[in-house]
Amino acid sequence: MAAIDHPRSKQDQAVPEQESGVAPRKTITIDLEESLKGAMRAIGGSKSDGWNEIVASQATNTVWKTGNEILDNERANGVLTGLICMKPRDEFEGMLIAQMVAAQNAAMECYKRAMVPGQIFQWHQESLNQANKLSRTFATLLEALNRHRGKGQQKVTVEHVHVHAGGQAVVGVVERQAPGGLKKLEDQPHAVRSEDPEREALPVARNA
Structure with missing residues (x-):
């Protein structure tokens, strides 16, 4: 059993309730074992x-x-x-x-x-x-x-990315380009691949 008291100040307690105009103290009793059954x-x-x-x-x-x-x-x-x-x-x-x-x-x-x-x-x-x-x-x-x-969170794993001095690493969403551009990003060296199979592999640019 758990009891929750709402005490009054010492001054209120010293004055009769009918004279102080303060409502009497209330005690709320909760049977935790009964109320937390979770049916x-x-x-x-x-x-x-x-x-x-x-x-x-x-x-x-x-x-x-x-x-x-x-x-x-x-x-x-x-x-x-x-x-x-x-x-x-x-x-x-x-x-x-x-x-x-x-x-x-x-x-x-x-x-x-x-x-x-x-x-x-x-x-x-x-x-x-x-x-x-x-x-x-x-x-x-x-x-x-x-x-x-915890839904709606996308996780991207980057593995074996080496960036040499003066180089740049590109990590982000790279959309397929129009004809004449990069056709297969998977074939690019040092590609960063997402766990999402629908996304393209991501190239890592480096100095020649």
């Missing part, structure tokens, strides 16, 4: 099911309610299933994924409203503008999630 970790990425329930509630509340209880429950279940399929590994990923769900739902709602027939052009344009902003937000969140997971 719902697949949803929010946390060992704390209290946290996972918050993330699940926040994500499902971003779905537009139809008023049909059966349909609304099916949509909520769909959101929860989506959270599980995106496999949050910790609390940070749980938050990012929940925000991605919210951005997706809001963006699609704006796109839908933009397609309502008979509306004035300003409403149509505003809906599309908001949808565009939300789509950009979604992309930013996805990029942040991938960075957190």
Whole structure:
């Protein structure tokens, strides 16, 4: 059991609560063994099911309610299933994924409203503008999630590169040139090759 106290100052403690006007001290008791079971970790990425329930509630509340209880429950279940399929590994990923769900739902709602027939052009344009902003937000969140997971990083290994005095080594992306230029960079001496097979080998310039 863990207890979190919110103590008052000594002056407040010396004055009766009804006279000082200060709210009485509150003690929050947490059963760590019970609260960190993580039965719902697949949803929010946390060992704390209290946290996972918050993330699940926040994500499902971003779905537009139809008023049909059966349909609304099916949509909520769909959101929860989506959270599980995106496999949050910790609390940070749980938050990012929940925000991605919210951005997706809001963006699609704006796109839908933009397609309502008979509306004035300003409403149509505003809906599309908001949808565009939300789509950009979604992309930013996805990029942040991938960075957190260590994805999107390219690794290039350089081996056996010798640069003599006065020489120059070129390390970077070299695109294929037009006819008459370098046709096969792989055949160039002292080439630097990337682990990505789709990229060209990189030549190392040196003095003759």
